[in-house]
Amino acid sequence: MSRPGTTEQRSLAHWAEDGRAGMEAFYALAIEDYRQMVAARDWAADLRGHAAEGRVRVLDVACGSGKFPAELQRRGLAEAVAGTRVEIDLLDPSPFSIAEARSVLAAPFAVRAEHEVRIQDLPTGVGAFDVAWATHALYAVPPEEIGAGIARMVGAQRPGGFGAIVHATSASHYLRFAEAFRTTFAPGSVPFTSAGQVRAALAAAGVAPAVTTLRYDVGNADRATVEGFLQRCVFDDSVPLERMEAEGGVGAYLAGCHDGDGYRFSQVVDVITWEVAA
Template sequence: MPPENAVPDTAARSLAHWSEEGRREMEAFYALARLDYQLLADALDYPELFRVVRERAGGGAVSLLDVACGSGKFPETLLERTELAAQDDLRVDYDLLDPAPFSLQEAAAVLRPPFHEAARHEVTMEDLDPAVGPFDVVWATHALYALQPENVDAAARRMLDALAPHGVLLLAQGAYDGHYLAFYRAFLEGVRGGEGTAYVSCEQLTDALGRVGADDTHEVEVRRISYEHVVADDDREVLEGFLQRCAFDDTVSLEQMREAPVLGAYLEACHDADAGVHRFRQETDLVLLTPNDGTPA
C-alpha cells in the first residue's frame, strides 16, 4: 500500500487531469501542443488513405476507432487542414475510446462530416471488450503515454486484434529522446526523487506491436517528425502551464522546476537566452501498419 500522502502515479494523474477541472491547464498546453497535430495532419495524404481502405473494405462507410481520443485535437485538425471535409462520398463511422468521460464528450463535440460518431467506449485500450471491432482504421495519436508498463503488450495486442484484415493502424507518439519523455523523466528524477512511472515511448509501443505479431501480418513503416515547441520567456503563463501539463502536475511551479536537481539543468539546456525563448525539442514517430499483402498507404 502506498503511504497516504503519496503523489498518485502517472496513470491516475492523467485520468484526474482529463476532466473539467483540468480544462484551463489543457488549454494552456494546446497553445503549444496544437502543433503536434498540425504536423501529423500535414504528414500523410488522408483522403488517399481513406480511399484505399474503403476500396479494400469493399466500399461503403469506413469504420474507425480513435484510441485515447482525448479532446479530439487530431480529427479537429484533420478537418481544418486536409481535404477530408470536402470528400462528399466518404463516410467514416467514428468510434471514440477513452477511460475519461470528459475526453469522450470533448472529442464527440468536434466531429463533423465525414466523421460521424458511432459509439463511445469508456474504457482503457487494454480492457476494450474483445467483441468490439473489427475496424477499417485504428488510430492512436499522442495517446498512450500514461499506459502502465505491464499493460503495454495487452494494449498493443488489443489494437492489432481490433483491426480488420485489410485495416490500417496509425500510431503517433513521442520518441524516447523527445521533449515529452525526456522532460517527464527529469521531472520524476528531480522533483519526485525517482519515484513514479515514466511515459511510454513510441519505440516501446512499436516493439510491443512486433512482439504480439504485427511484423508477421503487416508492413511497419516508421517516420520520424522532428520539431520544436518555442515559447517566449516572458510568456510565463503558457510556459508554466505547458510544462505542468507535460507532467500532469500543477502543484509544482516554474520556479520550483527551475530549482530542482536534474529538471533545472534540463530546462536550462532548453533555454535560448539570446533569443529570449525556450525551445523544447520534439521527436515524434508516425507509425503506419498496413497489411503486408501489398495494400498501399
C-alpha cells in the same frame, strides 16, 4: 512533493473540467504536434483506401480532446474523402475527453459509438475496424501493459485494416522532460511509455510497422503558458515553474531549452503505421 498516484491516475484526473486551464495552456504549444502529424502523410488516402461500400470505420484510441480529427477537418478532409462516410468510435477512460472529442467532430466524421475504457480493457466483441489510430495518446499506459494495449488495438482491426500510432521517442521533449521530472520530483512514479516500446509491442502483436520520424520545435515566451504546458506534460500541477528551473535534472534540462526570449522544446516523434495481414 509531487502529486501522488500512478501516471494513469494523474492523467485521468487532469482530463476533467477542473483541468481546462492547464489543457488550454498545453495546447497553446502542443497544437503544433497535430499540425505536423497531419502534414506528414495523406490521411485521406488512408481512409479512402480502407473503405468498403462507401464507409470506413475508425477507432480513435485515447481520443483526448479530438485535436487530431479536428486538424484533419481544418485541412479539408471532408472534401478529400467526398463520397466516403467516416464512422468513428471514440475510446477513452475519461468521459470528459469523450465529450470534448465529440463536441469538435464535424463532417466527414460521424460518431458511431463511445467506449469509456482503457484500450487494454476494450471488450473483445468490439472490433472489425477498418482504421485504428492513437495520436500522442499512449504515454500514460504503464510500460508493463503497453503490450496488452497494443495487442488489443491490433486485434480490434479487420484483416487488411490500417493502423497508426503517433508517439514521441526517447529523444523528444515529452519523454526527456517526463524522465527529468520523475527523477527530480517523483522518483516513485511510473515512467512514460516510449515510441520504441510501442514499436516492440507492435512487433510482438505480429505486425511489421513502417516508421517516419518528425523533428520540430515548439516554444512560447509567456511564463504562465510555459508553466501550464510543462505541468500538463507530466500531469502534475503541484510544482511551479520557478521550482522546476531551480532543482535537479529538471532545472538542468530547462536551462538547455531557454532561448533568450522564452522556452523552445525539441520534439522527435515517430509516425508508426501498419497493415493487418489479410
